[in-house]
Amino acid sequence: MDFVSLFRNSAPYIHAYRGKTTVIWLRDQAISQERLRSLISDLALLNSLGLKLVVLFDADCFEQRLNPQDIIDDDTLKQLTEEIGRRRYMLEALFSQGIANSPMHGSKMRVISGNFVMARPAGVFEGQDLKAQGRVRRIDVAAIREQLDKKHLVLIPPLGYSITGDILYLPPEQLVIELAKQTFADKVVIVGDNPLTFSQGQKEMDVSTLEALIHTTAPDQPAYLELLVASKVSRAGIARCHVVDGTVDGTLLAELFTRDGVGILIPRDQYDTFRRANLNDIQGILALLKPLEIKQILVKRDPEKIASQIDSFVVNERDGMIIGCAAVHKLSENQAELACVAVHSDYQNNGRGDALLVEVEKQARKAGITQLYALTTQTEHWFVERGFKRVDVSALPEDRIKLYNFQRNSKVYTKSIA
Numbered sequence: 001m002d003f004v005s006l007f008r009n010s011a012p013y014i015h016a017y018r019g020k021t022t023v024i025w026l027r028d029q030a031i032s033q034e035r036l037r038s039l040i041s042d043l044a045l046l047n048s049l050g051l052k053l054v055v056l057f058d059a060d061c062f063e064q065r066l067n068p069q070d071i072i073d074d075d076t077l078k079q080l081t082e083e084i085g086r087r088r089y090m091l092e093a094l095f096s097q098g099i100a101n102s103p104m105h106g107s108k109m110r111v112i113s114g115n116f117v118m119a120r121p122a123g124v125f126e127g128q129d130l131k132a133q134g135r136v137r138r139i140d141v142a143a144i145r146e147q148l149d150k151k152h153l154v155l156i157p158p159l160g161y162s163i164t165g166d167i168l169y170l171p172p173e174q175l176v177i178e179l180a181k182q183t184f185a186d187k188v189v190i191v192g193d194n195p196l197t198f199s200q201g202q203k204e205m206d207v208s209t210l211e212a213l214i215h216t217t218a219p220d221q222p223a224y225l226e227l228l229v230a231s232k233v234s235r236a237g238i239a240r241c242h243v244v245d246g247t248v249d250g251t252l253l254a255e256l257f258t259r260d261g262v263g264i265l266i267p268r269d270q271y272d273t274f275r276r277a278n279l280n281d282i283q284g285i286l287a288l289l290k291p292l293e294i295k296q297i298l299v300k301r302d303p304e305k306i307a308s309q310i311d312s313f314v315v316n317e318r319d320g321m322i323i324g325c326a327a328v329h330k331l332s333e334n335q336a337e338l339a340c341v342a343v344h345s346d347y348q349n350n351g352r353g354d355a356l357l358v359e360v361e362k363q364a365r366k367a368g369i370t371q372l373y374a375l376t377t378q379t380e381h382w383f384v385e386r387g388f389k390r391v392d393v394s395a396l397p398e399d400r401i402k403l404y405n406f407q408r409n410s411k412v413y414t415k416s417i418a
Contacts, residue, residue, distance in 0.1 A: 014257075030247075043095075072131050111155050117140075134170050187238070188230070190229060197223065198223040203262075245263065282306050283303075297379060325342050334368055
């Protein structure tokens with residue numbers, strides 16, 4: 001796909017994301033010198049496109065990752081605050097770059113960080129005082145909103161401040177969930193280990209499936225923590241959580257602005273679904289049918305014809321785009337014709353047509369249909385492989401025979417779905 005097509009296909013996402021709040025958690029893997037400069041450019045681009053960004057970053061500077069039950073003594077806190085300060089200033093410096101001929105030229109981004117998060121001590125765990133280990137007490141959402149409305153990026157370190165003036169370390173895996181919940185974020189993006197090694201290439205799953213996978217996986221596996229947090233984010237009511245590989249350039253943009261993404265998506269809503277068509281789907285259906293009409297695989301249908309039959313259509317919608325359709329036109333009390341079967345070229349040869357047929361047959365059975373007919377000139381093998389049998393034209397119901405186009409000479413197939 002060339003640049004123009006890619007840019008055009010990203011337009012729906014630009015429109016959808018404008019004005020929406022996104023919490024982004026940058027894990028250690030993403031905060032490396034070789035990766036960070038391009039990542040900052042991508043975040044600046046997201047900001048310029050109208051996303052409201054709250055960015056949380058890791059600050060773990062020890063050989064063993066800190067856990068929420070670890071004791072944070074004075075020496076540990078000193079090392080943490082020094083590393084947090086270093087990373088914060090490095091991030092602010094990179095967001096300030098603007099030399100000519102660079103992605104950041106003219107961005108003029110404002111990065112705001114401050115005492116947005118109030119914390120309390122975690123207290124005693126299994127008889128041990130965790131000292132400067134903290135938990136979120138309150139987030140100043142109004143102040144964060146004020147900065148986001150000014151198109152500023154809000155930078156959140158894994159620290160909070162207590163009412164007694166103490167500095168407390170806040171585990172980022174807990175803080176990201178609280179930030180998303182309390183700011184009513186539309187989306188959370190976790191930039192860390194490659195999640196596809198964890199999921200064996202599966203790019204989207206509901207939270208129950210993800211939790212089952214986590215339950216059978218060792219905690220030391222790459223991306224385990226990222227996906228564990230993603231499951232909790234989803235359970236907290238956030239509409240969508242993305243986990244992407246922070247070690248590969250461009251994954252943030254590729255995940256957010258392409259239909260299939262490059263990471264793992266955990267949606268609360270139905271991201272990829274089959275449903276009955278409505279009048280808003282007419283243009284999407286026509287776009288699917290047009291290539292097949294040009295090849296004379298299907299008879300040309302105008303928008304008015306589709307509109308009059310819209311209740312007969314089932315569509316496969318993926319992230320707002322119609323990628324598959326089929327129609328079931330009733331011929332008698334228990335007989336119907338399967339027509340207009342089409343799948344977007346990007347999704348052919350991967351089982352979409354089979355899934356569409358399964359859904360069509362399920363809905364047809366609910367409507368009392370026991371016999372399906374299909375008329376075809378060029379795709380007979382597809383129907384044969386899915387249980388359809390060749391019959392003579394005379395096998396069609398009488399009213400359908402009257403409408404049969406003998407000049408087109410379509411072959412007739414039938415299948416019992418009782």
